[in-house]
Amino acid sequence: MTVDVILPCLNEEAALGWVLGRMPDGYRAIVVDNGSTDRSALIARELGAEVVHEPVRGFGAACHAGLLAATADLVCFMDADASLEPGQLPRVTAAVLDGRCxxxxxxxxxxxxxxxxxxARLGNAVLAATLRRRTGAPLHDLGPMRAARRAALLDLGLTDRRFGYPLEMVLRAAAAGWRIAETEVDYLPRAGVSKVTGTLRGTLHAVSDMRRVMTGSRPLSHGTRSRGRLRRS
Incomplete structure (x- = not known):
């Protein structure tokens, strides 16, 4: 089956060749250009990716535009900056494909x-710990590489269009009783300078967005069905 991989993109021309060239068979790249001023969109198109243009700036806006453009039953999200190995996507999709998560x-x-x-590690660790206490979901990282069923994600009704989008996804999924788990993936030095984790200011903006989503959400029940840590394949 085909899996759609949503890649939010803002000026990632230095990384896209590596990322798209390592996409596994059966995984179709959807590059969401979020206002790039470099050749990102052109490179992505030349390398066979579907390119979606999202004029509203924001990580969540780009992610959701890709979700709306996707057609596959199963979708993945991952950064387009070469910090994640596309060849490890099957590790993340396996438990969703076989119905365990x-x-x-x-x-x-x-x-x-x-x-x-x-x-960035500190901010992520604090948010993950808060999320575990709030939802019971056994997560230690709000990682950008993730997988779920497209229709189910749309049914969550995600509204954040900034850096709170990944957190809102987990919060709403937990509230809906989804089975949530994590599996280890390699984290590599990214190509170029990160717009978020590369600076303290960027990290603080992301953490602020996520805290806003956390405090704006209603308390969740403790009925979250979790699967904990998955074995690496």
């Missing part, structure tokens, strides 16, 4: 010292 996130494991600045 409804949402699986890739738990990032650093492969090099410079691949994840301390301020």
């Amino acid at each position: 409804d949402l699986v996130l890739g738990r990032r494991i650093r492969t090099a010292a410079g691949s994840w600045p301390w301020h």
